[in-house]
Amino acid sequence: xxxxxxxxxxxxxxxxxxxxxxxxxxxxxxxxxxxxxxxxxxxxxxxxxxxxxxxxxxxxxxxxxxxxxxxxxxxxxxxxxxxxxxxxxxxxxxxxxxxxxxxxxxxxxxxxxxxxxxxxxxxxxxxxxxxxxxxxxxxxxxxxxxxxxxxxxxxxxxxxxxxxxxxxxxxxxxxxxxxxxxxxxxxxxxxxxxxxxxxxxxxxxxxxxxxxxxxxxxxxxxxxxxxxxxxxxxxxxxxxxxxxxxxxxxxxxxxxxxxxxxxxxxxxxxxxxxxxxxxxxxxxxxxxxxxxxxxxxxxxxxxxxxxx
Amino acid sequence: xxxxxxxxxxxxxxxxxxxxxxxxxxxxxxxxxxxxxxxxxxxxxxxxxxxxxxxxxxxxxxxxxxxxxxxxxxxxxxxxxxxxxxxxxxxxxxxxxxxxxxxxxxxxxxxxxxxxxxxxxxxxxxxxxxxxxxxxxxxxxxxxxxxxxxxxxxxxxxxxxxxxxxxxxxxxxxxxxxxxxxxxxxxxxxxxxxxxxxxxxxxxxxxxxxxxxxxxxxxxxxxxxxxxxxxxxxxxxxxxxxxxxxxxxxxxxxxxxxxxxxxxxxxxxxxxxxxxxxxxxxxxxxxxxxxxxxxxxxxxxxxxxxxx
Numbered sequence: 089x090x091x092x093x094x095x096x097x098x099x100x101x102x103x104x105x106x107x108x109x110x111x112x113x114x115x116x117x118x119x120x121x122x123x124x125x126x127x128x129x130x131x132x133x134x135x136x137x138x139x140x141x142x143x144x145x146x147x148x149x150x151x152x153x154x155x156x157x158x159x160x161x162x163x164x165x166x167x168x169x170x171x172x173x174x175x176x177x178x179x180x181x182x183x184x185x186x187x188x189x190x191x192x193x194x195x196x197x198x199x200x201x202x203x204x205x206x207x208x209x210x211x212x213x214x215x216x217x218x219x220x221x222x223x224x225x226x227x228x229x230x231x232x233x234x235x236x237x238x239x240x241x242x243x244x245x246x247x248x249x250x251x252x253x254x255x256x257x258x259x260x261x262x263x264x265x266x267x268x269x270x271x272x273x274x275x276x277x278x279x280x281x282x283x284x285x286x287x288x289x290x291x292x293x294x295x296x297x298x299x300x301x302x303x304x305x306x307x308x309x310x311x312x313x314x315x316x317x318x319x320x321x322x323x324x325x326x327x328x329x330x331x332x333x334x335x336x337x338x339x340x341x342x343x344x345x346x347x348x349x350x351x352x353x354x355x356x357x358x359x360x361x362x363x364x365x366x367x368x369x370x371x372x373x374x375x376x377x378x379x380x381x382x383x384x385x386x387x388x389x390x391x392x393x394x395x396x
Numbered sequence: 397x398x399x400x401x402x403x404x405x406x407x408x409x410x411x412x413x414x415x416x417x418x419x420x421x422x423x424x425x426x427x428x429x430x431x432x433x434x435x436x437x438x439x440x441x442x443x444x445x446x447x448x449x450x451x452x453x454x455x456x457x458x459x460x461x462x463x464x465x466x467x468x469x470x471x472x473x474x475x476x477x478x479x480x481x482x483x484x485x486x487x488x489x490x491x492x493x494x495x496x497x498x499x500x501x502x503x504x505x506x507x508x509x510x511x512x513x514x515x516x517x518x519x520x521x522x523x524x525x526x527x528x529x530x531x532x533x534x535x536x537x538x539x540x541x542x543x544x545x546x547x548x549x550x551x552x553x554x555x556x557x558x559x560x561x562x563x564x565x566x567x568x569x570x571x572x573x574x575x576x577x578x579x580x581x582x583x584x585x586x587x588x589x590x591x592x593x594x595x596x597x598x599x600x601x602x603x604x605x606x607x608x609x610x611x612x613x614x615x616x617x618x619x620x621x622x623x624x625x626x627x628x629x630x631x632x633x634x635x636x637x638x639x640x641x642x643x644x645x646x647x648x649x650x651x652x653x654x655x656x657x658x659x660x661x662x663x664x665x666x667x668x669x670x671x672x673x674x675x676x677x678x679x680x681x682x683x684x685x686x687x688x689x690x691x692x693x694x695x696x697x698x699x700x701x702x703x704x
Contacts, residue, residue: 178580273622273624273625274621276623296604297605297618299618299621306621306701307701307704308618308701309618309702309704310617310618313582313607313614314581314583316581350703350704353704354704392613393616394615394616394702395658396661396664396699
């Protein structure tokens with residue numbers, strides 16, 4: 089399965105999180121961690137990230153046990169990226185209490201030689217120039233896309249537009265789509281963004297589900313209705329991991345001429361499935377015992393919930 | 397088709413509405429009007445409502461042309477219920493500018509003899525005691541349900557609980573479901589409400605779609621993605637009309653022993669379809685030229701948008 093494998097770039101961090109269900113002072117987090125954990129249920133996944141010398145051996149070995157390729161996890165002097173935040177009572181808002189970039193401030197992603205020929209690439213939310221740099225170190229990529237955030241959309245717009253021009257897909261949330269396009273209405277926003285390069289746009293709407301737009305198709309899925317949302321941290325990243333991980337597993341590839349739009353739809357469902365599991369416990373804890381059988385079971389639940 | 401016909405009770409009104417797309421000083425409105433217009437695409441619909449002597453003949457004759465049975469539209473001395481409101485720029489909020497109950501203040505619904513044996517009944521949002529009074533005037537009802545609002549949930553809770561106990565379905569929005577159940581989480585809220593009497597609960601979430609709960613099933617549909625939301629007034633009522641109208645058209649009936657859950661799911665889709673059309677123009681204007689063929693076409697669009 090090496091040829092179907094995925095490279096993920098982004099942050100590995102420690103998070104301090106408080107939700108109405110409790111508090112964790114310091115636990116493994118970071119977008120790259122969530123994306124890779126989620127994608128690892130579908131495909132061989134290698135990460136490109138940086139951590140400091142405070143990075144715990146237990147965390148490293150757990151990620152390795154999950155089958156994640158850590159060749160591209162760089163260790164440097166200093167402290168690992170730390171973020172702390174607190175969620176509102178309904179968990180629809182969160183306030184950042186602390187952001188210590190630490191070693192992440194100078195992150196200069198270096199691709200292990202072994203990664204360069206892998207066919208799937210997900211560029212997590214980092215500075216657009218760095219995303220482009222990683223893409224340029226790859227050869228033979230068959231499906232590439234990524235995430236971004238309000239900060240890059242506002243402050244490095246031209247660089248971002250240059251970066252996403254060659255992407256297959258962009259995966260952002262509704263407020264980012266509005267900001268990037270300058271359109272409030274999501275159908276209009278999507279039409280504008282699809283002119284910026286990516287042929288596929290996925291808009292995540294948190295508890296309200298997700299939408300996939302292509303020039304000629306629209307697909308929508310409602311959010312999974314959890315009985316308890318324990319901690320929504322990382323849910324969007326787990327969505328990304330499920331989405332691109334499933335496509336990598338299936339060998340989905342637009343450049344070969346064969347194309348099944350339903351595979352993209354199913355990737356959105358697997359994204360939703362992984363995002364929903366993420367919320368069931370604090371941080372990455374749900375992935376300690378989550379099985380692929382449970383993942384496929386929830387996929388089928390989505391079918392039952394939406395069939396008519 | 398007389399045996400499959402529907403009775404709708406609620407307000408017929410004039411509305412003054414301002415949205416970012418424009419303004420109307422006075423146009424036909426009221427929950428009963430929207431519900432009946434929407435349901436009339438599916439089944440013979442008779443209304444029970446009251447208007448004043450300022451009610452326009454043109455409005456009356458248009459409703460009659462749409463096939464709505466106006467035998468139960470009482471005309472009394474005074475002015476018709478008038479409501480005015482203004483929407484926020486994103487149309488997710490509205491501010492009431494004026495509520496003149498006028499003749500609606502003393503509304504005492506009287507069922508025409510001819511209505512009493514009709515099998516489907518939708519009790520629009522009026523005082524729960526009045527809803528119950530109407531239900532008691534019916535004989536042989538096979539499927540009954542209705543709507544309510546924050547005001548009745550808060551101020552006449554016991555009366556409301558007495559009223560909905562014998563309903564087949566309750567159709568409310570998410571904040572009303574939270575208020576009625578005392579649970580924020582919608583899955584828990586639904587579980588509580590399903591113990592109050594109705595075996596079927598539909599929760600409307602506006603642009604985010606709708607959910608149908610029964611003891612053993614859950615069905616979810618995302619909102620239709622309009623390119624322009626012109627005026628959301630009445631969309632929830634049109635959802636109700638599409639939902640119950642479709643079930644009446646199909647002769648859906650739980651009391652006969654036969655039961656197809658997918659019919660309830662399709663009713664939620666038809667509700668969503670009718671709600672989406674409602675938003676495309678001011679007030680009831682979209683129903684001036686909307687055809688059943690367009691309705692069925694959008695139903696199929698929902699299938700394409702959600703299939704995977």
